[in-house]
Amino acid sequence: MTKGTISLIALVGVLFVILSSVFIVDEREKALVLQFGQIKSVKEEPGLAFKVPFIQDVVKYDDRILALDTVPTEVTPSDDRRLVVDAFARYRVADVVQFRQAVGVGGLRAAEDRLEGILNPVIREVLGSDGVTSNTILSADRSSLMQRITAQARARAMPLGLEVVDVRLKQTNLPEQNLDATFSRMRAEREREAADEIARGEEAALRVRAQADRTKVELVSEAQKTADITRGEADARRNAIFADAYGADEEFFEFRRSLDAYEKAIRSDNSTLVINPDNAFFDYLKSDQGAAAN
Structure with missing residues (x-):
């Protein structure tokens, strides 16, 4: 083995030892240096740190929340x-x-x-x-x-x-076994509230309907009263006019009344009369015939 090869192996060994003794502590971590399971040091600051290679180990823990x-x-x-x-x-x-x-x-x-x-x-x-x-x-x-x-x-x-x-x-x-009972109770409460609202609505409708019926009766009664008063005043005025006319010309008044009677008695659907010719009903007809003959 040449000297160069030995030097290279030695250099690699030194680098391996150096790298084994260096570790990095991240800013998000904390590290413990352990030797045979016992804590030797604590590394809480971020950066490079050192340990004894092959003897000491490093355990890192997350420092974040x-x-x-x-x-x-x-x-x-x-x-x-x-x-x-x-x-x-x-x-x-x-x-x-x-x-x-x-x-x-x-x-x-x-x-x-x-x-x-x-x-x-x-x-x-x-x-x-x-x-x-x-x-x-x-x-x-x-x-x-x-x-x-x-x-x-x-x-x-x-x-x-x-x-x-x-x-x-x-x-x-709620626990699963209580959900059905709770929903049933909630449904019953809502149905009771709905029934109360319906009852209150019906009560209000009855009051409004009763008030409307009362107002209707009062209006109809007042209108009937006004109509009766007006009709009575008109009849009184008509009678007064008839009385004035009778007092002014009794013969003309009798003639007018006879004409009204003829109009009512002699109609197209009831024009057959059986009356004594000497009846007073025909006095003005006789007078008309006598006048026509003369």
Whole structure:
């Protein structure tokens, strides 16, 4: 083996050792330097860092805020109306040393399992406490409940080296077995409200109809009264005219009355009369015939 080949092998070995002793810490990460499983140093600042090659290992953890969706949890508020709550949490690895000691080699997967084991009991505890009803959980007032859940979950997650940033309730639903009963109750309430509205509408319609009938009777009665008064005044005036005419010329008045009687008695459909010729009914006819003969 030539000297050049040996030098090249030595150079490659040196480069390999150098590269094995250097690692990069990203600004989104924190790193632990482990030697035979024991923590030797913590690297939290981004940039180049060094370790002993072949002896020490580097374990990196995400330093960003992470999200965890919990499984739906059934809670029972103080009004005994059961609800299924779906929540999510935002958290971060605050202390990598404590985190490594608490979860070991399981990493984030093991940490999230343990964090979910913290969140679900806290959610049931807070939402099931005295004074918390289903209406409170479903209203805008539940922000204070989420703050209480966050505070308690943060305190319980600190031994894991985790910081719980926030806990939010995504959905709040009724259990599947309660949906039919709830829908039936809602339907019955709406039908009762509809029946009340129909009854009130019919009552209002009866009042309007009764008022209209009363107004109709009053108007017809007033019109009949006015017509009777007008008819009476007209009859009185007619009689007065007849009386004045009779007083002015009695013979003419009698003649006029006879003509009216002839007109009513002698019609095209009733022109046959059987009357004594000497009857007074024909006095003016006789007079007309006598005048015509003369």
